[in-house]
Amino acid sequence: MVSVRIFGAGSIGNHLSFACRQKGWQVEMCDRDKTALERTQKDIYPGRYGKWDADIQLQLVEDLADEYRDVVIIGTPPEYHIPVALDQIRRISPKIVLIEKPLCPPSLDGVGELLETAREHKCLVLVGYNHTLTRNTRVAEQLLADRVVGEIVTIDAGFREYWGGIFAAHPWLDGPKDSYLGYLSKGGGATGEHSHAINIWQHFAHITGNGRTTKVAAMHQIIRSDGVEYDQLGQMIVETESGLIGNIVQDVVTEPPEKKVKIIGKSGYIEWQVNATSDCDAVRYKTGDIPVQEQLFKKTRPDDFAGEIDHLADLLADPDQDSPISLTRGLETMLIIEAAYKSSKESRFVTVDYSRFPFAFFS
Template sequence: MVSVRIFGAGSIGNHLGFACRQKGWQVELCDRDKAALERTRKDIYPGRYGAWDEAIQLTPADGLADEYRDVVIVGTPPEYHIPVALDQIRKISPKIVLIEKPLCPPSLDGVKELVETAREHECLVLVGYNHTLTRNTRAAEQLVADKTVGDVVTIDAGFREYWGGIFAAHPWLDGPKDSYLGYLSKGGGATGEHSHAINIWQHFAHLTGHGRITKVAAMHQIVRDGGVEYDQIGQMLVETESGLIGNIVQDVVTEPPEKKVKMIGTSGYIEWQVNATSDSDAVRCKSGGKPVHEQLFKKTRPDDFVGEIDHIAMLLENPKLDSPISLTRGIETMLVIEAAYEASRENRFVAIDYSRFPLSL
């Protein structure tokens, strides 16, 4: 049986714990806040999934034993992602560590050490951009592979979502000031929290043969009030190695949310969407003179994480498989975040230097 240790008893820890239990895996859920563990047992888990699962082991972080686990999942605030991952890799040497997005704060502190330590211990590190592994993504990938709309000439991506839903899922937080979300330096704000848009843009850029983002221009609308400092809107103009140009928008103000990617081709377009309806993701394709074809993919919120855990199961069997949630891809996304903030501050295009992390990239 696969053994899993999850750090963080918040929303993501519960979702991934439930997904692991659906595969029959052994789950240990840890948190430094004992009240968070109790909240999980009494409220969050049974409220979402119908009943508490007595097979889940709840462990305060200060009582954690250095026992081997196959998989470690780090669902803490971003500033603790790399320190927790490093600690676990060195102490128990798991096969896989999954770090929730974003990989780290925009300072990128600890990234090089994480890469080197993971290599030393032969540990596969992943970053939790789960939307690259959903059913609508696989459908869009097939349309791209089949050249349904010809060659892709530009890509637009946007994750626009008022973050009231995040606080509704975390009612113990009284707004952004109470967590990392209100501090861009800790990985919060629109650019960090909704970096799914950057990552899925990169995913499709790679699939269409356009390579990595090499140049970024950006503007951010920064909120500074009562000690918080976060971007509520971030907009990026990006260029890839091949010269592909596109746009990425992320915000925490749009209601109802819009989470879309649109790939414009030489003979049509492909549109990818999360939560196109209350219970479905979607892919739409307009090719030549044909009418728009729409595919809907029924889902529940827990289904958003099924593909991610299925992917981990495959990697446990074959660690050499290509992974869209690899540490390499997670670092690429962080380099875009770092460059975007610099571009916004200095009002100029910023080139990305991938040679800074040669072992991973």
Template structure:
């Protein structure tokens, strides 16, 4: 039986525990805050999935590093500012084959962020950009590899607080956690970095490396006392005659998460959550339109991600979209967007 250890009993910790149990994995989960463990058992999990699952092993943070188990997967599902610190502790104290660090990999200002930290790899390191391995995105990435004369690529990843706070119903508002503080990994660029990861992967297909390309960016911040976050961020650039544009916000209701690509005689759009439990790809070509639907559920998104990692045939899987190198690039892009917006 596959054995998983999860750090963080918050929103993602609950998703991952449920998805892992559905796949029949043995789950251990811990949190630095004892109250968060109790809340998971008594409130979050029963509210989301009807009742607590007794086979989930809640393990106190003080005891977790004494577990003498070779884990198939460790998941770091804690606030972004703690990800790399926990990763370093796991490296020195635990045995594992794969590690999944949630998105974003860290916060822009983290000095630990350099490739050396991820170098010596006896294990695979992934970052939680689960949308980037979904059926709809896989289809899109395959489809666009065949396109010529692409002239426009646009990604929107826009969602207001209502949906996000719904998944954190025990919090008063965004300032109750890292979400409302850019320094702790909150704000639209960090929180919605799924969209940046997708734009990065798409442009890579056209041999454009967003990490090094020039673009103009705009950020609108919201401030409250000592905290602030980017409630709207965007950038636009042009390389190889392809105009690329990214827009993200923490305002849009309903959420708007989509990709648009235009080539000389074709328009292809991926609309996430086109209707309940479906993504859609809409292709317009020669005055005709085709719509292709991709079924999913919230849990299946995480099950898909877990299977992608656990069933990976390579011992060290460098090719996955979820590979840590892509996530490092996303952090560098976030840093550049913030820096450019100051100019």
């Protein structure tokens, strides 16, 4: 049986615990706050999934033993992602560490150390951009492989979502000032929290053979009040190694949410969408004179994470296969975020600097 240790008893920790338990895996959920563990057992988990799963072990972080686990999942605030990953890799040497997005704050502190430590311990580190593993993504990938829209001209991506839903899922928080969400330096704000848009843009850029993002021009609308500092809106123009140019937008104000990618080719387009309806993701495409074709993918909220955990199972069986949620891809997203903030501050195009982490990008 696969053994899993999950750090963080908040929303993401519960989602991933449930997904692991659906596969029959042994789950240990831990948090440094006893109240958070009690809230998970009494409220969050049974409220979402019908009843508490008594086979989940709950542990305070301070009481954790240095016992081997196959998988460690880190669902803490971003500033703790790398410190917890380093500690667990060194202490118990798991096969896989899955870090919730974003990988870390935009300072990128500890990234080099994480790369070296993971290599030394032969640990596969992943970053939880789960939308690269959903059914609508797989269908869009196949359409692109079949070249149904011809040569790609541009890609637009947007994750625009009022973050009231986040606070509804965390009712113990009064607002952004009570968590990392209100501080872009801690990985919050629209660019950090909704970095799915950056990541899915770069995913389709890779899928279409256009390579890494190399240049960024960005603008951010920064909120500074009541002690917080976060971007409520971020927009960027990006360019890849091949010269493909596209747009990415992320915000925490749009209601109802819009989470879309539009891939425009010389003979049509493909549109990828999360939550096209209340219970479906979607892919739409048009080519030539053929009317718009649409495929809907029925899902529940837990289904958003099922593909991610299925992928972990595949990697446990074959760790050498390519992964769209690899540390390299997650780090690419962070380097784009870093470049975007610099671009916004300095009002200029900024080149994404991959040379700082040669092992990740050039090995």
